[in-house]
């Protein structure tokens with residue numbers, strides 16, 4: 001038996017590279033990432049040649065061993081080339097991602113030491129660090145010490161966590177779901193509807209309140225809807241405001257909405273996944289006034305703080321309520337549950353074992369300090385204004401909103417061509433060009449283009465390139481559409 005066990009041990013050493021191998025691996029990785037980052041300004045923001053066949057990465061045969069060089073070559077070819085390049089400043093679509101270097105380094109450290117960030121006694125330091133970054137956020141958003149929070153993989157799970165907490169806050173049970181009412185707008189992010197479905201709450205009443213011409217919730221319409229629901233025996237439950245809609249970056253009137261939520265005893269949730277961290281800027285502080293009144297706030301560091309994908313955050317004003325939804329008891333966790341006074345992340349989130357996410361945020365903050373984040377966010381808002389001005393000066397452009405934060409929508413006009421098709425073709429032509437990437441949405445029943453500026457690598461030269469690419473794409477779209485019309 002002992003011999004057999006020693007044999008196992010020797011074989012399993014294969015999973016533990018030697019120090020020399022580790023150093024050589026890090027050198028190769030460093031060469032790879034340096035090549036990537038060193039060329040990031042010239043790498044395309046979008047590459048259209050989606051290859052159906054990527055044998056190396058599709059193979060489910062893991063019998064063979066491969067060299068790191070071979071692996072990296074294939075990662076470059078099949079993973080880091082096709083599609084959107086979220087690390088590029090030219091990514092101006094959807095909500096652009098970040099990718100701060102020290103965020104990646106934080107992950108590397110977290111993964112090597114593999115600290116267990118779920119339970120305080122298992123890794124008191126990791127838990128403290130999570131609390132530190134959450135405290136920093138709570139302070140930014142004007143929350144008091146009684147708040148509770150958790151770091152999530154992103155905005156969708158953060159919103160889900162908040163909605164589950166809001167449900168339990170009033171002990172809402174399945175038999176009453178059909179009476180409970182959610183108030184939001186058509187511009188709320190789709191993850192909220194997804195959350196409701198995942199929570200098994202499809203039966204709740206969903207009211208999309210009309211917006212004003214700035215795409216913000218109309219407060220009078222909201223109050224009317226609440227009163228109507230009360231008169232009809234419904235239970236007004238949850239008010240979901242957006243602080244930066246995905247479509248146009250609009251911020252609902254938070255202050256007024258908070259007053260309504262108090263008046264009618266609604267849970268006031270603010271989805272600030274995109275817009276939240278603009279609170280670091282003076283303009284953002286003004287725009288987000290009232291957010292401190294929210295019962296729950298979602299803000300995504302992997303958006304507004306430029307952290308690599310995989311970091312959202314939810315803050316709940318009353319920690320006890322976050323705990324109420326996520327508390328647990330299990331015999332095999334008895335060692336961990338001796339200290340319920342100082343709650344652990346696992347007591348406040350759906351997760352038990354979890355990635356030590358705090359390090360990927362704390363490290364960049366600690367190394368760069370807070371100021372560069374503020375400067376970059378100011379830059380993004382000004383770039384959006386500049387780009388908006390340049391486009392709105394063009395005679396053939398219709399703009400749909402002046403950027404409140406750093407997103408706006410517009411479309412090109414044409415005397416003869418169908419506008420939806422024309423703009424769709426422009427978007428495709430921009431993708432084919434690849435120097436920048438922009439996405440589209442629908443507003444007022446029109447297909448519109450969007451520019452969303454949030455990458456820390458987007459600067460004035462990127463916007464100038466975007467304007468050039470749009471101009472070129474317009475001509476391509478026009479030629480193609482005329483050609484199609486001739487052919488039909």
Ligand SMILES: Cc1ncc(COP(=O)(O)O)c(C=O)c1O
Nearest residue numbers: 095154155156189191246273274
């Ligand atoms: C306003 C808003 N809320 C929520 C989300 C969902 O966040 P995530 O993609 O991190 O799950 C997004 C994503 O873009 C968003 O813009």
